[in-house]
Amino acid sequence: MRPLELILQESAARHKHLCPRQVLGARMSLLAAEMLELELPRLDKRLLVIAETDGCTVDGIIAATGCHVGGRTLRILDFGKVAATFINTRTEETIRIVPRREARALSGDYAPAGRNQWEAMLIAYQVMPAPELFIVQHVSLITPLSKIMGRPAMKTVCEICKEEIINGREVMNGDSILCWACAGNGYYHFSTALHLPEDEPHSCSSLNSKLHMSL
Numbered sequence: 001m002r003p004l005e006l007i008l009q010e011s012a013a014r015h016k017h018l019c020p021r022q023v024l025g026a027r028m029s030l031l032a033a034e035m036l037e038l039e040l041p042r043l044d045k046r047l048l049v050i051a052e053t054d055g056c057t058v059d060g061i062i063a064a065t066g067c068h069v070g071g072r073t074l075r076i077l078d079f080g081k082v083a084a085t086f087i088n089t090r091t092e093e094t095i096r097i098v099p100r101r102e103a104r105a106l107s108g109d110y111a112p113a114g115r116n117q118w119e120a121m122l123i124a125y126q127v128m129p130a131p132e133l134f135i136v137q138h139v140s141l142i143t144p145l146s147k148i149m150g151r152p153a154m155k156t157v158c159e160i161c162k163e164e165i166i167n168g169r170e171v172m173n174g175d176s177i178l179c180w181a182c183a184g185n186g187y188y189h190f191s192t193a194l195h196l197p198e199d200e201p202h203s204c205s206s207l208n209s210k211l212h213m214s215l
């Protein structure tokens with residue numbers, strides 16, 4: 001495992017500064033890896049993280065675990081909680097970690113030099129023993145892991161909007177194949193299709209020549 005200090009440096013570089021929730025994200029990742037007996041950071045798909053908020057915490061998790069959205073090893077389910085679930089995808093052992101609410105009040109004891117509550121949390125969360133900082137639960141996933149991971153080779157088309165659906169994310173409504181949006185789980189209302197401006201003449205060839213020059 002890399003030392004916490006190094007992980008936090010990397011997280012802070014991504015986040016532009018270091019803040020207490022990045023420390024929580026990094027420390028919960030290190031604790032989960034120890035409990036799941038996984039080395040960090042991961043370059044493979046042995047660890048799947050489901051973070052229950054976006055923002056600062058996730059940057060700490062990414063720096064510690066190497067898991068990321070583009071690698072399909074990090075999912076955000078935005079419950080607005082500084083909590084995350086860590087899944088060993090081979091054994092399917094699943095651990096959910098959430099910071100103790102009391103940890104904030106205790107931070108002054110671990111960081112007497114902190115000039116304010118924020119700074120006390122920033123320092124204390126790096127040194128506070130894990131049992132005082134976190135609640136750890138063994139949980140089981142409601143959706144099977146294989147379904148969460150999806151099937152990358154799958155590709156189909158929604159019968160209503162005609163848009164392509166990848167990774168096996170279609171929803172069956174009787175015999176109909178629907179996307180999540182058309183099945184009533186959308187996050188937008190469709191209004192009107194927009195007309196895009198015409199491409200500048202020769203824009204493709206000039207882009208190609210730029211790409212060629214940069215290779």
Ligand SMILES: [Zn+2]
Binds near residue numbers: 015020021022056
């Ligand atoms: Zn932050």
Ligand SMILES: [Zn+2]
Binds near residue numbers: 162
């Ligand atoms: Zn659709």
